[in-house]
Amino acid sequence: MIEYLLQALTPFHIALALGGVIAGTVIGSLPGLTATMAVAVLVPITFTMPPASALILLGAIYTGAIYGGAYAAILLNTPGTPSAIATTFDGFPMAKRGDGDLAVTLACLASVVGGLVGALFLLLLAPPLADVALAFGSVEYFWLAIFGLTLIAALSKGNLLKGLIGACLGLLLSTVGVAEISADVRFTFGSEVLLGGIDVVSALIGLYCIPVLMDLVATSDKHLKVTHAPRGFRLLESLKISWRYKFNLVRSSVIGTLVGILPGAGGSIAGLVSYSEARRTSKNQGEFGKGAPEGVQATESANNATVGGGFIPTLVLGIPGTPPDAVILGALLIQGVRTGPNLFTGEGSIVYTFIFGLILATLLMLPTGLLIGRYAYRTIITVPKAMLVPTVAFMTIIGTYAIRNSISDVIIMIVLGVFAWILNRAGYSPSPIVLGLILGTIAEQGFVQAWTIGSATEDLMGMFFGRPISIAIVLFIVFTLSYPMLKAYLVRRKEKSHVA
Amino acid sequence: MNKMAVAAFALAATFSMTSVAEYPEKSVNYVIPFGPGGESDITARHQQSFFKGKFGQELVISYKPGGGGAVGWSQLNRMTPDGYNIMGINLPHIIVKPQQKDVGFKTDEIVGVYIFHYTPDAIVVKNDSPFKTLQDLIDYAKANPKKTTFSGSGKGTANHLAQVRFDKMAGIQTTYVAFKGTGKAVTALLGSQVKAEWGYTSVGAKHADKVRMLAVAMDERHPKFPEVPTFKELGFDLVSGAYRGIAVPKDTPKALQQKLSDMIGKINADPAFKAKMENDGMALLDIDKAAYPAFIDKMTDVYLNAAREGGILQ
Numbered sequence: 029m030i031e032y033l034l035q036a037l038t039p040f041h042i043a044l045a046l047g048g049v050i051a052g053t054v055i056g057s058l059p060g061l062t063a064t065m066a067v068a069v070l071v072p073i074t075f076t077m078p079p080a081s082a083l084i085l086l087g088a089i090y091t092g093a094i095y096g097g098a099y100a101a102i103l104l105n106t107p108g109t110p111s112a113i114a115t116t117f118d119g120f121p122m123a124k125r126g127d128g129d130l131a132v133t134l135a136c137l138a139s140v141v142g143g144l145v146g147a148l149f150l151l152l153l154a155p156p157l158a159d160v161a162l163a164f165g166s167v168e169y170f171w172l173a174i175f176g177l178t179l180i181a182a183l184s185k186g187n188l189l190k191g192l193i194g195a196c197l198g199l200l201l202s203t204v205g206v207a208e209i210s211a212d213v214r215f216t217f218g219s220e221v222l223l224g225g226i227d228v229v230s231a232l233i234g235l236y237c238i239p240v241l242m243d244l245v246a247t248s249d250k251h252l253k254v255t256h257a258p259r260g261f262r263l264l265e266s267l268k269i270s271w272r273y274k275f276n277l278v279r280s281s282v283i284g285t286l287v288g289i290l291p292g293a294g295g296s297i298a299g300l301v302s303y304s305e306a307r308r309t310s311k312n313q314g315e316f317g318k319g320a321p322e323g324v325q326a327t328e329s330a331n332n333a334t335v336g337g338g339f340i341p342t343l344v345l346g347i348p349g350t351p352p353d354a355v356i357l358g359a360l361l362i363q364g365v366r367t368g369p370n371l372f373t374g375e376g377s378i379v380y381t382f383i384f385g386l387i388l389a390t391l392l393m394l395p396t397g398l399l400i401g402r403y404a405y406r407t408i409i410t411v412p413k414a415m416l417v418p419t420v421a422f423m424t425i426i427g428t429y430a431i432r433n434s435i436s437d438v439i440i441m442i443v444l445g446v447f448a449w450i451l452n453r454a455g456y457s458p459s460p461i462v463l464g465l466i467l468g469t470i471a472e473q474g475f476v477q478a479w480t481i482g483s484a485t486e487d488l489m490g491m492f493f494g495r496p497i498s499i500a501i502v503l504f505i506v507f508t509l510s511y512p513m514l515k516a517y518l519v520r521r522k523e524k525s526h527v528a
Numbered sequence: 529m530n531k532m533a534v535a536a537f538a539l540a541a542t543f544s545m546t547s548v549a550e551y552p553e554k555s556v557n558y559v560i561p562f563g564p565g566g567e568s569d570i571t572a573r574h575q576q577s578f579f580k581g582k583f584g585q586e587l588v589i590s591y592k593p594g595g596g597g598a599v600g601w602s603q604l605n606r607m608t609p610d611g612y613n614i615m616g617i618n619l620p621h622i623i624v625k626p627q628q629k630d631v632g633f634k635t636d637e638i639v640g641v642y643i644f645h646y647t648p649d650a651i652v653v654k655n656d657s658p659f660k661t662l663q664d665l666i667d668y669a670k671a672n673p674k675k676t677t678f679s680g681s682g683k684g685t686a687n688h689l690a691q692v693r694f695d696k697m698a699g700i701q702t703t704y705v706a707f708k709g710t711g712k713a714v715t716a717l718l719g720s721q722v723k724a725e726w727g728y729t730s731v732g733a734k735h736a737d738k739v740r741m742l743a744v745a746m747d748e749r750h751p752k753f754p755e756v757p758t759f760k761e762l763g764f765d766l767v768s769g770a771y772r773g774i775a776v777p778k779d780t781p782k783a784l785q786q787k788l789s790d791m792i793g794k795i796n797a798d799p800a801f802k803a804k805m806e807n808d809g810m811a812l813l814d815i816d817k818a819a820y821p822a823f824i825d826k827m828t829d830v831y832l833n834a835a836r837e838g839g840i841l842q
Contacts (some may be wrong), residue, residue: 068564071564164716165716166705167723208708209707209708211684213595213628218630223594224598225594225595292712346735356565357565358569359573362570362574368737369737423836432592433591435591471707484675515661
């Protein structure tokens, strides 16, 4: 082990990890440029490197990009990558009230913790944990998506009915275009623009960022409230907050790692699930959505934990845990590296050198993240509105185009954005729509596959309600839905017994 | 329209006189109509380094995913037809999709210059599967109609059409479960959700420690898997797979199309390229520009018949 650690600490590898984290953070902070894109663009550079070095560079870019997504989420209310959706819920309110610098530093600390937890699982438990990826079948994804839909309650900010309407709209939007597995062409109304469906990232940019821009133009308020001189990193304060909510950090990181292992779930789901868990178990539930630091911590630790988690099935089974992992796996194939359990036993020099390199990159994220974060915050608060709005508007268009090199996505993004602005006036928030859009596809595919297999084996009930993991998820759904009532009942009983 | 034709003609005229001999003078934009990390991407990446080595210019890969490739192909003929914009094409997608519904392009509007390889279909089972031979699977399927479940990548795809054709040849009824991409189909097999997978020889190469192949849909045995029989040997005339090639916008000058076709042929002829591709479980194929139309006609018959029988097309 020590020799692998030393191999990871050569000046070349340290330079790769540092460069990768910086490049990743910057790319990830631009809305539309996702971690997958960041990795794909830089793959050709790695062809001439030895496999372990290539992996360190790509892993560093990946982990940096996931963290970078937090900046735009906190400062512009726009998730830079889908992983940062839940970061907007409390990050942007924090920034609004003048705590943007604190939120950025908290996000950095949480990302480092999450990244380290994920990497440690990868280092110590990869082969046994990879089996989780296989135990999770179509029907489990279906139930996971249904569980995800219970988050509407948490995301609809007070008005459940409007939240449900928004989620239904999102589910409907997820069916537009050529269906992923049945190849049916649905709801395109003969238009080529809608053929490719509604991409989640372009929807994110439209639904979150455009309304912010329109409000900036429509009102004379400053973008973010600034009542004081810059206060440095506010690192000590952040460390105190992180320590106070250390269980939240650890729980979210573990959730993130586990969700990362599941191919087909990914950072967005990990962030949302741990956000709702943080909210459910918190003493300050009322603060969530209004700028609770715990919300930012939960999402940011969970999404960086998916990096290590996602590498588990990628390296052990050759099955990519997340979309960026698919790209990294492709790069390894071209290098001639065969993934599999042998990689851990026979070719430890590649895999363990890489894991130590990933840990190194995660640690380097602390200083670089703090510095870049402070720069991003200062820029956003000092740039005059007349410059900020056109610059961000330009970035949203470039970013949306870059997702699939498609002008259709730009049109969809703008239409959705204007639509979201109108809905915002009527009290609808964008999050349930996005939730429906992301989960709709997962639920549909899982359901169709489970139904097909279940009917073929003439055991539909057993398929949907007979598998242990399914049962556990279904019970958890029931628990989550009944929890508020249960809690209210317990409180009432307690009060009664006090009276008596 | 007229203006376009004139411009194209002018472009063609200038090219035929000057640039063909020097082509490529700058990097070539290679659009993959799928996301990064898939097999279309990986094969393109294999070509990338050989292109640079042989012709001195970069082959720059970009992605235009969506609609199972339809988004890219519907925009192919609107790219600048100067030889510096090329796009990956996949069979059976470009044949079956336009027949299903209006997807923004027609098969005969795509100008292919080369089909350079195919990934042969194969029936894949887990190492511990009770099916030791193809006959075991057929026997089981005969005794238990529909209960033999196969995972596979997508509907109307190579995997799916192979399942439809093989069911008919063997006189069996099996159930095909479509997954999004080969990665998820393999996961379903390894997780024992299905009894077998209609996958590719590349699955056998990538997951060699966990799976076996019962038969491969090739003319002759794959050099990497000399112990796995072909369907042909076992009496089923099934040679199929996911074919990949390169197309250009339709107004690209003919001379440039020919040169590009020759260039891809040169990459295919490189033994190092062949070795890399075969190690990944793929098989090279040389359908150049001249042979392309006849090949598409032949495959159109095969695929559309299978698709009609399988109820994919009405």
